[in-house]
Amino acid sequence: MSLLTMLREFAVRSALAGAAIEFIASPAAAHPHEFITVQTEVVFDDAGRVIGMRHAWLLDEFFTAYAVEGADSDGDGAPDREGLTDLMLEILGNIAQSGYLTDFRTMGEAPKITSHNPLSVDLKSRRLSLNFEVVFAEPYDASQTPLRYALYEPTYYIAVNHVPGASAVTLDNAPEGCRSSLQEPDPGEDLTAFALALDKTQSAGDDLGVNFAEWVTVTCS
Numbered sequence: 001m002s003l004l005t006m007l008r009e010f011a012v013r014s015a016l017a018g019a020a021i022e023f024i025a026s027p028a029a030a031h032p033h034e035f036i037t038v039q040t041e042v043v044f045d046d047a048g049r050v051i052g053m054r055h056a057w058l059l060d061e062f063f064t065a066y067a068v069e070g071a072d073s074d075g076d077g078a079p080d081r082e083g084l085t086d087l088m089l090e091i092l093g094n095i096a097q098s099g100y101l102t103d104f105r106t107m108g109e110a111p112k113i114t115s116h117n118p119l120s121v122d123l124k125s126r127r128l129s130l131n132f133e134v135v136f137a138e139p140y141d142a143s144q145t146p147l148r149y150a151l152y153e154p155t156y157y158i159a160v161n162h163v164p165g166a167s168a169v170t171l172d173n174a175p176e177g178c179r180s181s182l183q184e185p186d187p188g189e190d191l192t193a194f195a196l197a198l199d200k201t202q203s204a205g206d207d208l209g210v211n212f213a214e215w216v217t218v219t220c221s
Contacts, residue, residue: 031195031208032159035060038151039163041170042218048175049139050111050147050218054119055100057130064128079123088121088130100134101151101160103213108145112137142178143220152213154206156195162214169216178220187211 041054059067071083095101096116104110119131140147151160162168162182169180187195191211198204 031156031198031204033200034063034158036158036160037163038160039167039169040151040216041172042147042174042180043133044171044173044175044178045139046173047139048143048178048220049141050136051139052113052133052135053102054133054172055131055151057132058124059128059130061126064123064126067128068123084121084123084128085118087128088118088132091130092116092118092132101153102134103150103152103210105148105150105215106145111140111147141220142218147218148215150210150213150215152209154209155203156209156212157203159209159212160214169218171218175220178218180216180218183215183217185212185214 037058039056042050043052043054045051067087068079068084071079071087073080073083073086092100099113100116102113113134114137115135117133117135119133120129121131122129153160168182171178171180191208194204195208195212
């Protein structure tokens with residue numbers, strides 16, 4: 001099943017997944033099967049509270065090749081701006097009910113994402129690039145309780161991984177004393193081998209993906 005098909009079904013059955021294309025050498029043979037590389041910008045208001053996040057997703061070549069087949073609005077055989085925009089809107093609409101693959105784990109009340117704003121869509125080296133922002137229902141004060149979240153799909157059919165280095169998670173308009181940290185997953189050899197053994201027709205349920213999630217913590221002091 002392709003990522004596009006899963007994205008379309010996500011609104012119905014809440015299942016999606018993502019990861020860096022370098023994460024595994026043979027995606028067709030084992031979980032994960034589709035890949036998303038992410039960069040995130042955590043956005044603060046002038047009062048120093050988190051009000052949302054801007055995401056940059058880069059989808060793998062296999063999904064991109066399939067997805068852009070329907071992005072030829074003018075019939076010239078190549079994806080065009082209108083077609084790519086429609087594709088982005090379809091994807092964002094489908095994942096809205098999932099919370100945009102975002103799992104918040106905080107000591108206090110977790111933020112609620114109420115809406116999204118599409119920013120841009122493009123093709124980069126044969127990979128689909130989606131840039132969008134999500135908006136919190138209420139500003140979140142990370143100086144009171146650290147903001148902790150991860151981007152992942154529960155079944156790990158697709159994996160989501162950040163780009164390496166300091167650009168993985170950045171802070172926009174953050175007050176002095178705010179910082180972010182990223183915790184790498186440590187699923188263990190047995191669970192990794194189990195995931196690698198699953199083919200496209202198999203599922204381990206909704207408890208597999210969290211074991212491969214990268215957790216981000218934003219703190220302000």
